[in-house]
Amino acid sequence: xxxxxxxxxxxxxxxxxxxxxxxxxxxxxxxxxxxxxxxxxxxxxxxxxxxxxxxxxxxxxxxxxxxxxxxxxxxxxxxxxxxxxxxxxxxxxxxxxxxxxxxxxxxxxxxxxxxxxxxxxxxxxxxxxxxxxxxxxxxxxxxxxxxxxxxxxxxxxxxxxxxxxxxxxxxxxxxxxxxxxxxxxxxxxxxxxxxxxxxxxxxxxxxxxxxxxxxxxxxxxxxxxxxxxxxxx
Ligand code: SF4
Ligand code: FES
Numbered sequence: 001x002x003x004x005x006x007x008x009x010x011x012x013x014x015x016x017x018x019x020x021x022x023x024x025x026x027x028x029x030x031x032x033x034x035x036x037x038x039x040x041x042x043x044x045x046x047x048x049x050x051x052x053x054x055x056x057x058x059x060x061x062x063x064x065x066x067x068x069x070x071x072x073x074x075x076x077x078x079x080x081x082x083x084x085x086x087x088x089x090x091x092x093x094x095x096x097x098x099x100x101x102x103x104x105x106x107x108x109x110x111x112x113x114x115x116x117x118x119x120x121x122x123x124x125x126x127x128x129x130x131x132x133x134x135x136x137x138x139x140x141x142x143x144x145x146x147x148x149x150x151x152x153x154x155x156x157x158x159x160x161x162x163x164x165x166x167x168x169x170x171x172x173x174x175x176x177x178x179x180x181x182x183x184x185x186x187x188x189x190x191x192x193x194x195x196x197x198x199x200x201x202x203x204x205x206x207x208x209x210x211x212x213x214x215x216x217x218x219x220x221x222x223x224x225x226x227x228x229x230x231x232x233x
Contacts (some may be wrong), residue, residue: 007071009053012075022073032083032226033075034084036109036200037061037150045151050087050113051088053080058094081117088114089122093130097201103210104202106218111201112113112150112225134194137184139192141203147203151177156198157191159183165195177203 003018009031016025026033038048044064051062054074131144153166169178187227195204
């Protein structure tokens with residue numbers, strides 16, 4: 001049986017198991033810590049930092065930190081909310097995220113987090129990048145203008161031999177997530193849909209399937225992100 005751990009989040013006593021990641025333990029206790037790059041059950045890479053909390057006074061990413069006995073976690077303060085808004089605003093201005101006509105609207109985690117944290121006009125200037133939209137693959141379209149480089153597709157979308165179909169390409173502000181053209185030929189309909197679903201924004205789209213679920217009836221149209229976790233409280 002796994003060892004039980006006791007800790008507090010914003011003064012509330014919580015229970016977890018040794019080896020559990022903090023975001024997962026918080027979720028089990030009905031407390032939402034926002035995540036963007038993290039996929040439950042997949043090794044965390046801590047790319048986005050939206051899950052940063054204070055642990056015994058120090059900032060740490062909750063997706064990659066395992067709980068330990070006696071932890072005192074601060075998750076919900078005006079300063080942390082502001083910090084999360086800054087990350088979201090930076091992501092919005094760095095790409096081209098036109099929610100009103102994006103196929104991912106209502107299922108987009110970036111958009112849902114912006115609503116959750118009350119983001120209004122970004123404090124940073126828009127960069128309006130002009131990046132390629134790769135429509136050369138039989139099953140999916142990859143729009144680099146919306147990619148937030150979170151690595152979720154790289155971690156989660158693999159062929160039957162365990163090879164990643166997506167990979168980082170180049171560095172610095174030229175960094176892109178590209179599709180391996182040969183492996184993309186082997187993408188099944190199911191894996192193409194999984195790639196679109198795992199992408200937290202609208203950078204990976206399945207071809208010829210737009211707007212089958214009308215805007216207004218999508219996941220975050222119905223309930224704010226994180227509220228499914230908080231109802232467990
Ligand atoms: S394509 Fe989507 S899942 Fe992949 S890195 Fe970009 S934003 Fe993340
Ligand atoms: S969710 Fe933890 S760093 Fe992205």
